[in-house]
Amino acid sequence: MKRMDNFYRPTRAEISLDALGSNIRAFRHSVPDGMKLMASVKANAYGHGLVPISREAEACGADYLGVAFLDEAIQIRQAGIKTPILVLGYVTPQGLAIARSLDITIALFRDDVLEAARSLPADSSKLKVHIKLDTGMGRLGVLADGSGDAMRFIEAALRVPQLQVEGLFTHFARADEADKTYTNLQHERFSLIVNEIRSRSLPIEILHSANTGAGIDTPELGGGMLRLGIGMYGLYPSAEVDHSRVKLSPVMSLKTEIVMVKELREEWGISYGTRYFAGAGDRIGTLPVGYADGFSRMLTGKAHVLVRGQRLPVTGTICMDQCMIALGAADAAGSAPVAPGEEAVLFGSQHGAVITAEEVAAQLGTIPYELICMLAARVPRVYTRGGEIVEVSNPLQAP
Ligand SMILES: Cc1ncc(COP(=O)(O)O)c(C=O)c1O
Structure with missing residues (x-):
């Protein structure tokens, strides 16, 4: 048992691991059976502490950890945590080799990074990637705008021997709002690509789109994995999501x-x-x-x-x-x-x-x-x- 004797000022953030576990379990029970759960631990686990929260999320059975950039993922691996990690943001070509060697999955959406992956030295292990699509967030991702660029990018990635295209994902811009019109539009754009992947039996295992807001209000639109951030920390993403669906406790x-x-x-x-x-x-x-x-x-x-x-x-x-x-x-x-x-x-x-x-x-x-x-x-x-x-x-x- 650690005592509160390694700091000398009474100011502290108390982090309830019981609340964290109970929030994770609440989402496990509320989402469709078989939906995987990613614990978003980026930004120092939303201020709660990257390594302790990653460890606890792993102990609570999280299937994936999500971070914003590669250095965060490396810190988790250096702490001995083995759960799969997805870097949701941009990884430079220089980061690909270390990502592969530490079994860190990266988001892929740029042609030059795809080309850099082709130049990775041959190795028995592959670099796992989740291709990121922009269905209306206007941030990162290949545009899924009906132009065919998204499918061309996916096919190109599938042909790179150094890569294992494990996933495909998109991010909702307005899932925390009561009006689901825009979320539905993004979901339709994502579904067009998902349906093509399925109909052609392309070997991409995890297709995912939901954050906390969608995990609460529209888990059926979330695909194969919920990327759970703010809800895991016991906070609702907005006043507009239906608080009665998932009972959360602040951590x-x-x-x-x-x-x-x-x-x-x-x-x-x-x-x-x-x-x-x-x-x-x-x-x-x-x-x-x-x-x-x-x-x-x-x-x-x-x-x-x-x-x-x-x-x-x-x-x-x-x-x-x-x-x-x-x-x-x-x-x-x-x-x-x-x-x-x-x-x-x-x-x-x-x-x-x-x-x-x-x-x-x-x-x-x-x-x-x-x-x-x-x-x-x-x-x-x-x-x-x-x-x-x-x-x-x-x-x-x-x-
Ligand atoms: C790509 C992506 N997925 C999931 C999340 C988790 O979002 P939330 O904290 O709203 O659950 C974030 C956080 O901003 C994100 O950027």
């Missing part, structure tokens, strides 16, 4: 402790620019967390935290490493005034009260995806199972 909470409490004189300024002045006798607590941790300065004047289950306003400008809170409601909630050392929750739950990542993201004018990805490396990740700490990751004190 990450951001917590700290009050490190100083003071009672102030009237008109005492708080923080840079003194945007806030205390009233006579106001009690203010200082939290050791700020915008360098990912608690954005743009939350100034908007954010709340939980102390003693009460919502307290963050007062004054959020600093790089610290911010202040008005303690009034929490003082009133206990028999003694709030003291240093008491827990403050920036998002997560406490004594039945909740501040959601969705709420904080909305205050920032963004989506929960960005909020959790913003959490800085200097915030230790504390992994829990059954209420016990099982691992602590703190890159600042890495051995």
